[in-house]
Amino acid sequence: MAQITGINHLAIVVEDVQTALGFWRDALGLPLHKLERNDGEQVEIAFLPLSSGEIELIAPTTESSGVAKYLAKRGAGLHHVCLEVDNIAAMMDQLRGKGIELINDAPKVNELGVKYCFVHPKSANGVLVELYELAK
Amino acid sequence: MAQITGINHLAIVVEDVQTALGFWRDALGLPLHKLERNDGEQVEIAFLPLSSGEIELIAPTTESSGVAKYLAKRGAGLHHVCLEVDNIAAMMDQLRGKGIELINDAPKVNELGVKYCFVHPKSANGVLVELYELAK
Numbered sequence: 001m002a003q004i005t006g007i008n009h010l011a012i013v014v015e016d017v018q019t020a021l022g023f024w025r026d027a028l029g030l031p032l033h034k035l036e037r038n039d040g041e042q043v044e045i046a047f048l049p050l051s052s053g054e055i056e057l058i059a060p061t062t063e064s065s066g067v068a069k070y071l072a073k074r075g076a077g078l079h080h081v082c083l084e085v086d087n088i089a090a091m092m093d094q095l096r097g098k099g100i101e102l103i104n105d106a107p108k109v110n111e112l113g114v115k116y117c118f119v120h121p122k123s124a125n126g127v128l129v130e131l132y133e134l135a136k
Numbered sequence: 137m138a139q140i141t142g143i144n145h146l147a148i149v150v151e152d153v154q155t156a157l158g159f160w161r162d163a164l165g166l167p168l169h170k171l172e173r174n175d176g177e178q179v180e181i182a183f184l185p186l187s188s189g190e191i192e193l194i195a196p197t198t199e200s201s202g203v204a205k206y207l208a209k210r211g212a213g214l215h216h217v218c219l220e221v222d223n224i225a226a227m228m229d230q231l232r233g234k235g236i237e238l239i240n241d242a243p244k245v246n247e248l249g250v251k252y253c254f255v256h257p258k259s260a261n262g263v264l265v266e267l268y269e270l271a272k
Contacts (some may be wrong), residue, residue, distance in 0.1 A: 004164055006187045007143060011216060014261045023260050028140055028219075028227075043178035050219075051142045057261070077262030078214040081146055083164075083186075091164075098163035116155035124159050125150045125193070126213030 001093035008082040008132045009047075009054040013071055017046045017059045024048055024055060037130050080118075080128035088133035089117045095119065107133070138227035144218040144268045145183075145190040149206055153182045153195045160184055160191060179203050216254075216264035224251045224269035231255065243269070 001083045014020035017035065025032050030048040032036045037044050042065030046057040050051030057076060058079065060068035070079070085091045095102060103118040150156035152169065156233070161168050166184040173180050178201030182193040194215065196204035221227045224243045231238060236259040243251040249271030257264050 001165060003164055004186065007146070007189050010143070010146065012261055012263055020261050022234075023236060025232050027236050028265075029137060029230070050140065053143050072251055075262055077257070078217065081214065094165070095163050098158075100159060100163050120215070125148055125156050127148055128209055 001096055002085055002087045004091075005086055007053040007086045008084045009056050010081050011056045011058055011130075012077065013055050013067055013074075013079040014059050014076050015068075015071065017057050020057045020059070021046060025056060028067045028126050030055060037061065041065065041067070080130050082116075082130035082132055085131050087129055087131055088117060091131060092117060094122075100124075138223045138230055140227075141220045141222055143189040144220045144266075145192050146217050146264075147194055147215045148213065149203055149210075149215040150193050150195050150212050151207065151259055153180050153193050156193045156195070157182060160193060166191060177201065177203070178224065203218045216266050218252075218266035218268050221267050221269055224267055226254060227267060228253060231259075236260075 021032065024030050025048065033047045033049050035044065035046050042060060042062040044059050044061055046053040048057070049093070058067055060071060062068060092102060092107065100123040101120040103120050107115040107117050115133040117131050119129040121133065157168065160166050161184065166186070169183045169185050171180065171182050178198040180195050180197055184191040196207060196223055198204060226244070228238060237256040239254040239256050242251050244262060245251050251269040253267050254267040255267065
Protein backbone atom coordinates (compact mmCIF):
# COMPACT_ATOMS: atom_id res chain seq x y z
CA MET A 1 0.00 0.00 0.00
CA ALA A 2 1.36 3.41 -0.98
CA GLN A 3 2.19 5.70 1.93
CA ILE A 4 1.92 9.44 2.52
CA THR A 5 5.25 10.49 4.03
CA GLY A 6 4.70 14.15 4.94
CA ILE A 7 3.63 17.65 3.94
CA ASN A 8 5.72 18.96 1.05
CA HIS A 9 4.20 22.43 0.85
CA LEU A 10 1.22 24.60 1.58
CA ALA A 11 0.31 26.99 -1.22
CA ILE A 12 -1.22 30.38 -0.56
CA VAL A 13 -2.63 32.57 -3.35
CA VAL A 14 -1.79 36.24 -2.87
CA GLU A 15 -2.37 39.43 -4.86
CA ASP A 16 1.30 40.37 -4.92
CA VAL A 17 4.35 38.44 -3.74
CA GLN A 18 6.39 41.42 -2.54
CA THR A 19 3.52 42.71 -0.39
CA ALA A 20 2.87 39.22 0.99
CA LEU A 21 6.55 38.86 1.96
CA GLY A 22 5.93 41.75 4.35
CA PHE A 23 4.08 39.30 6.57
CA TRP A 24 5.59 35.87 5.89
CA ARG A 25 9.26 36.90 5.65
CA ASP A 26 9.61 40.30 7.33
CA ALA A 27 7.18 39.92 10.24
CA LEU A 28 7.04 36.13 10.81
CA GLY A 29 10.73 35.72 9.94
CA LEU A 30 10.53 32.82 7.48
CA PRO A 31 13.55 32.60 5.17
CA LEU A 32 12.94 33.34 1.47
CA HIS A 33 14.65 30.49 -0.35
CA LYS A 34 13.87 31.62 -3.88
CA LEU A 35 11.57 33.65 -6.09
CA GLU A 36 10.52 32.04 -9.35
CA ARG A 37 8.61 33.36 -12.33
CA ASN A 38 6.70 30.72 -14.29
CA ASP A 39 5.58 32.20 -17.59
CA GLY A 40 3.74 29.02 -18.58
CA GLU A 41 1.45 29.23 -15.55
CA GLN A 42 1.67 33.05 -15.54
CA VAL A 43 2.58 33.17 -11.86
CA GLU A 44 5.32 34.35 -9.55
CA ILE A 45 6.11 32.03 -6.62
CA ALA A 46 8.02 32.69 -3.41
CA PHE A 47 9.35 29.59 -1.62
CA LEU A 48 9.77 29.87 2.15
CA PRO A 49 11.07 26.62 3.66
CA LEU A 50 10.32 25.47 7.20
CA SER A 51 12.25 22.76 9.07
CA SER A 52 9.89 20.34 7.36
CA GLY A 53 7.63 21.45 4.54
CA GLU A 54 7.46 24.81 2.83
CA ILE A 55 5.13 27.79 2.42
CA GLU A 56 4.63 28.85 -1.20
CA LEU A 57 3.18 32.27 -2.01
CA ILE A 58 1.67 32.34 -5.52
CA ALA A 59 0.64 35.53 -7.33
CA PRO A 60 -0.65 35.95 -10.87
CA THR A 61 1.51 37.80 -13.40
CA THR A 62 -1.33 38.30 -15.91
CA GLU A 63 -5.01 39.08 -15.51
CA SER A 64 -6.02 36.04 -17.57
CA SER A 65 -4.09 33.38 -15.63
CA GLY A 66 -5.89 30.67 -13.71
CA VAL A 67 -4.59 32.12 -10.45
CA ALA A 68 -5.90 35.60 -11.35
CA LYS A 69 -9.34 34.09 -11.93
CA TYR A 70 -9.14 32.21 -8.64
CA LEU A 71 -8.21 35.45 -6.83
CA ALA A 72 -11.08 37.34 -8.43
CA LYS A 73 -13.55 34.64 -7.39
CA ARG A 74 -12.26 33.54 -3.96
CA GLY A 75 -9.82 36.19 -2.81
CA ALA A 76 -6.40 35.53 -1.31
CA GLY A 77 -5.95 32.59 1.04
CA LEU A 78 -5.01 28.93 1.40
CA HIS A 79 -5.05 27.30 -2.05
CA HIS A 80 -3.78 23.72 -1.78
CA VAL A 81 -1.78 21.31 0.33
CA CYS A 82 0.84 19.06 -1.22
CA LEU A 83 1.56 15.71 0.41
CA GLU A 84 4.55 13.52 -0.39
CA VAL A 85 3.92 9.90 -1.31
CA ASP A 86 6.41 7.05 -1.76
CA ASN A 87 4.76 5.69 -4.95
CA ILE A 88 2.40 8.01 -6.79
CA ALA A 89 1.20 5.50 -9.40
CA ALA A 90 0.27 3.01 -6.68
CA MET A 91 -1.43 5.78 -4.67
CA MET A 92 -3.45 6.90 -7.70
CA ASP A 93 -4.64 3.29 -8.21
CA GLN A 94 -5.44 3.02 -4.50
CA LEU A 95 -7.47 6.25 -4.58
CA ARG A 96 -9.38 5.32 -7.75
CA GLY A 97 -10.15 1.95 -6.14
CA LYS A 98 -11.84 3.84 -3.29
CA GLY A 99 -13.89 5.96 -5.71
CA ILE A 100 -11.79 9.11 -5.27
CA GLU A 101 -11.83 11.47 -8.26
CA LEU A 102 -8.42 12.58 -9.55
CA ILE A 103 -7.84 15.62 -11.77
CA ASN A 104 -5.02 13.89 -13.67
CA ASP A 105 -5.32 10.47 -15.34
CA ALA A 106 -1.60 9.83 -14.99
CA PRO A 107 1.21 11.50 -13.03
CA LYS A 108 2.73 14.61 -14.58
CA VAL A 109 6.48 15.29 -14.19
CA ASN A 110 7.97 18.71 -13.44
CA GLU A 111 11.39 20.08 -14.40
CA LEU A 112 12.95 18.66 -11.22
CA GLY A 113 11.73 15.15 -12.00
CA VAL A 114 8.97 15.30 -9.38
CA LYS A 115 5.93 13.22 -10.32
CA TYR A 116 2.70 14.93 -9.29
CA CYS A 117 -1.06 14.84 -9.60
CA PHE A 118 -4.09 16.49 -8.02
CA VAL A 119 -7.05 14.98 -6.18
CA HIS A 120 -10.34 16.71 -7.02
CA PRO A 121 -11.58 18.87 -4.11
CA LYS A 122 -15.02 17.26 -4.32
CA SER A 123 -13.44 13.97 -3.18
CA ALA A 124 -11.40 15.67 -0.42
CA ASN A 125 -13.80 17.84 1.59
CA GLY A 126 -13.29 20.90 -0.57
CA VAL A 127 -9.49 20.72 -0.27
CA LEU A 128 -7.31 20.73 -3.39
CA VAL A 129 -4.74 18.03 -2.55
CA GLU A 130 -1.59 17.69 -4.61
CA LEU A 131 0.53 14.54 -4.39
CA TYR A 132 4.31 14.56 -5.00
CA GLU A 133 6.64 11.64 -5.56
CA LEU A 134 10.11 13.15 -5.28
CA ALA A 135 12.78 12.21 -7.84
CA LYS A 136 14.86 9.27 -6.60
CA MET B 137 14.17 37.24 17.39
CA ALA B 138 11.46 34.59 17.83
CA GLN B 139 11.60 31.75 15.31
CA ILE B 140 8.96 29.68 13.52
CA THR B 141 10.11 26.06 13.86
CA GLY B 142 7.64 24.14 11.69
CA ILE B 143 4.06 23.32 10.77
CA ASN B 144 2.16 21.88 13.75
CA HIS B 145 -1.12 21.16 11.96
CA LEU B 146 -3.37 21.98 9.08
CA ALA B 147 -7.04 22.22 9.99
CA ILE B 148 -9.80 21.27 7.56
CA VAL B 149 -13.46 22.01 8.25
CA VAL B 150 -15.74 19.14 7.19
CA GLU B 151 -19.46 18.42 7.40
CA ASP B 152 -18.99 15.11 9.17
CA VAL B 153 -15.83 13.50 10.55
CA GLN B 154 -16.78 9.87 9.79
CA THR B 155 -17.53 10.66 6.16
CA ALA B 156 -14.32 12.69 5.83
CA LEU B 157 -12.28 9.77 7.22
CA GLY B 158 -13.39 7.86 4.12
CA PHE B 159 -10.91 9.97 2.17
CA TRP B 160 -8.15 10.94 4.61
CA ARG B 161 -7.84 7.63 6.49
CA ASP B 162 -9.40 4.94 4.30
CA ALA B 163 -8.31 6.09 0.83
CA LEU B 164 -5.15 8.13 1.52
CA GLY B 165 -4.10 5.82 4.36
CA LEU B 166 -3.30 8.38 7.06
CA PRO B 167 -3.39 6.92 10.59
CA LEU B 168 -6.20 8.12 12.86
CA HIS B 169 -4.44 9.00 16.12
CA LYS B 170 -7.52 10.09 18.06
CA LEU B 171 -11.05 11.41 17.86
CA GLU B 172 -11.98 14.13 20.32
CA ARG B 173 -15.25 15.80 21.15
CA ASN B 174 -14.96 19.36 22.44
CA ASP B 175 -18.29 20.42 23.90
CA GLY B 176 -17.02 23.92 24.66
CA GLU B 177 -16.27 24.62 20.98
CA GLN B 178 -19.12 22.28 19.89
CA VAL B 179 -16.88 20.36 17.51
CA GLU B 180 -15.58 16.88 16.87
CA ILE B 181 -11.94 16.66 15.77
CA ALA B 182 -10.03 13.80 14.14
CA PHE B 183 -6.24 13.96 14.47
CA LEU B 184 -4.22 12.31 11.68
CA PRO B 185 -0.47 12.67 12.27
CA LEU B 186 2.11 12.77 9.48
CA SER B 187 5.86 12.21 9.96
CA SER B 188 5.97 15.91 10.74
CA GLY B 189 2.81 17.92 11.32
CA GLU B 190 -0.75 16.71 11.50
CA ILE B 191 -4.02 16.94 9.58
CA GLU B 192 -7.01 17.87 11.77
CA LEU B 193 -10.56 17.31 10.52
CA ILE B 194 -13.04 19.53 12.37
CA ALA B 195 -16.82 19.10 12.20
CA PRO B 196 -19.54 20.97 14.09
CA THR B 197 -21.62 19.07 16.65
CA THR B 198 -24.33 21.75 16.88
CA GLU B 199 -25.94 24.00 14.30
CA SER B 200 -25.11 27.12 16.29
CA SER B 201 -21.36 26.54 16.69
CA GLY B 202 -18.84 28.85 15.07
CA VAL B 203 -17.69 26.01 12.81
CA ALA B 204 -21.29 25.34 11.69
CA LYS B 205 -21.61 29.00 10.72
CA TYR B 206 -18.28 28.86 8.88
CA LEU B 207 -19.45 25.77 6.97
CA ALA B 208 -22.75 27.39 6.04
CA LYS B 209 -20.94 30.47 4.72
CA ARG B 210 -17.77 29.03 3.12
CA GLY B 211 -18.34 25.31 2.74
CA ALA B 212 -15.86 22.57 3.67
CA GLY B 213 -12.18 23.15 3.04
CA LEU B 214 -8.87 24.38 4.42
CA HIS B 215 -9.52 26.41 7.57
CA HIS B 216 -6.21 27.37 9.20
CA VAL B 217 -2.54 26.53 9.44
CA CYS B 218 -0.80 26.27 12.80
CA LEU B 219 2.90 27.11 12.97
CA GLU B 220 5.13 26.29 15.94
CA VAL B 221 7.18 29.09 17.45
CA ASP B 222 9.95 28.93 20.06
CA ASN B 223 8.68 31.96 22.05
CA ILE B 224 5.11 33.05 21.42
CA ALA B 225 5.18 36.19 23.59
CA ALA B 226 8.27 37.45 21.76
CA MET B 227 6.70 36.56 18.39
CA MET B 228 3.50 38.45 19.27
CA ASP B 229 5.57 41.54 20.15
CA GLN B 230 7.56 41.14 16.94
CA LEU B 231 4.35 40.88 14.84
CA ARG B 232 2.69 43.87 16.53
CA GLY B 233 5.89 45.84 15.93
CA LYS B 234 5.44 45.18 12.21
CA GLY B 235 1.80 46.32 12.29
CA ILE B 236 0.35 42.80 12.09
CA GLU B 237 -3.12 42.44 13.64
CA LEU B 238 -3.53 39.63 16.18
CA ILE B 239 -6.88 38.17 17.24
CA ASN B 240 -5.66 37.58 20.82
CA ASP B 241 -4.07 40.26 23.01
CA ALA B 242 -2.13 37.66 25.00
CA PRO B 243 -1.39 33.95 24.48
CA LYS B 244 -4.12 31.53 25.56
CA VAL B 245 -3.18 28.17 27.10
CA ASN B 246 -4.89 24.88 26.26
CA GLU B 247 -5.32 21.79 28.47
CA LEU B 248 -1.96 20.41 27.30
CA GLY B 249 -0.10 23.55 28.35
CA VAL B 250 0.31 24.74 24.76
CA LYS B 251 0.36 28.54 24.46
CA TYR B 252 -1.46 29.72 21.34
CA CYS B 253 -2.82 32.74 19.53
CA PHE B 254 -4.23 33.63 16.12
CA VAL B 255 -3.06 36.16 13.56
CA HIS B 256 -5.93 37.97 11.84
CA PRO B 257 -6.41 36.80 8.23
CA LYS B 258 -6.43 40.40 7.02
CA SER B 259 -2.77 40.67 8.03
CA ALA B 260 -1.87 37.29 6.49
CA ASN B 261 -3.22 37.27 2.91
CA GLY B 262 -6.58 35.84 3.91
CA VAL B 263 -5.00 32.95 5.83
CA LEU B 264 -6.01 32.26 9.44
CA VAL B 265 -2.62 31.55 11.07
CA GLU B 266 -2.44 29.96 14.51
CA LEU B 267 0.80 30.05 16.49
CA TYR B 268 1.73 27.35 19.02
CA GLU B 269 4.41 27.39 21.66
CA LEU B 270 4.58 23.80 22.89
CA ALA B 271 4.78 23.09 26.63
CA LYS B 272 8.40 22.73 27.77
